Amino acid sequence: MLVETTGTGTLLIILIMAVVTLVTRWGGVYIMSFIPIGYRVKQFIHAMSGSVLVAILAPMAVNGDNGARLALLTTAVTVLVLKKPLPAIFAGILVAALSRQF
């Protein structure tokens, strides 16, 4: 089914996107309301929460350009040394920007 991207069509597309996204924001909570939170479930959830981040980052590092890799490396090292996230993020972005100027 095709939707035209004019006037009401665009609005319809946006509303559909909004509803789909809302389903993802609410769905996990809703499904969990049927699952008793036992020890094993907590263990799974705990392991999964860090894994979400790693799963986002891994392809970024492996398939990204050198700028992306250097940015992540710089951020990791800086935050390990300084323990503060903001300077680390700033350093990472700076390195990415610098490496992409040439």
Place this chain on the structure above:
Amino acid sequence: MHKQQDTSSDDVILHHFDKALVWDGFKQLVPLSLFVIAFGAAFGLAAAQAGVDGNMAIAMSTLVFAGTSQFAALDLWAAEIPLFTLVITVFAINARHLLMGATLYPWLHHLPKSKRYGVMLVASDANWAMSMQAFSLEKPGFGILLGGGLALWFFWVIGTWLGIYFGNVVSDPKRFGLDMVMGCFLLTMVVNGEKNLRMLFIWSVAAIASLLAYRFLPENSHIVVGAFAGGLAGLTWGYQTDAR
């Protein structure tokens, strides 16, 4: 037995949030939100270039509030858009929200339903990661989730608006490294998190699964696959300390 004990006592307090905590959360995300403005501006510009009406682009940022999926929608933008492809794409990219909701559930389930689903309205990568970090440090996390989410949402919409009207400032966000903002931010969350052999094992499994899915499985499935694999890895290696 011990599954009940270690939840009830402390979680009951941790799930509380009030105006002060929400405002604190808002302020905590403000420094990052400046980058979010730039990223939003990149979206506004891209939307304008794809031929999306300005008001509609702002409406999209306001109602959808999920950057990656919004950029993906622009990739599909033409005179007519295939609805099924759009729905699948948006769902796949945003499916990580399902996991976020699930990971917050041990604390969310203490809230009344309206608040439980209310705070999830603005759940996104950064504020979710920060609220999980707060909970793992035995601090209340929903102020950060809601307040931080409102900050991100507000600056995302402002950024979109700026991009539509003054977009040429950020015509090439990659050149300024702006595409790495979220990645670098999330990485600081990982590095500052729990570090031990067990976590290293879990992260390795998650990373390998994510990379395999990225290469061999349908597009946008890698986050859910990697996260799920990491969760399963956590089940195979027992807890060393307490259940959180």
